Amino acid sequence: MRIVVYDQGGARVEIGDVAGQTLMSAIRDKGLNITAQCGGCAACATCHVYVDDEWTSKLKPVGDVEDAMLDIAEERQENSRLSCQVKRTEDLDGLTVRLAPGSGF
Numbered sequence: 571m572r573i574v575v576y577d578q579g580g581a582r583v584e585i586g587d588v589a590g591q592t593l594m595s596a597i598r599d600k601g602l603n604i605t606a607q608c609g610g611c612a613a614c615a616t617c618h619v620y621v622d623d624e625w626t627s628k629l630k631p632v633g634d635v636e637d638a639m640l641d642i643a644e645e646r647q648e649n650s651r652l653s654c655q656v657k658r659t660e661d662l663d664g665l666t667v668r669l670a671p672g673s674g675f
Contacts, residue, residue: 592655597653604673615673622665628665
């Protein structure tokens with residue numbers, strides 16, 4: 571499974587050997603600029619990403635807790651997600667996201 575991530579400056583990084591159970595852990599473990607302060611509990615918005623439009627319908631819908639946290643995220647958009655709430659599955663091979671402003675350290 572692979573994931574394509576664009577950092578806050580627009581640099582493209584492909585993560586080819588995705589580790590971890592969530593998108594957040596894969597991004598963090600690759601050393602990209604993501605704070606992920608709460609460690610994946612959906613208790614902050616520091617793992618905020620924008621999901622590429624072709625992938626949004628393939629993700630589980632935003633839950634109530636995630637929705638509440640996204641309300642405090644900087645520059646929320648229709649395609650905003652907390653990467654800690656995006657579970658790694660084989661059907662997400664090639665998933666493309668962009669790190670949102672405010673998600674980096």
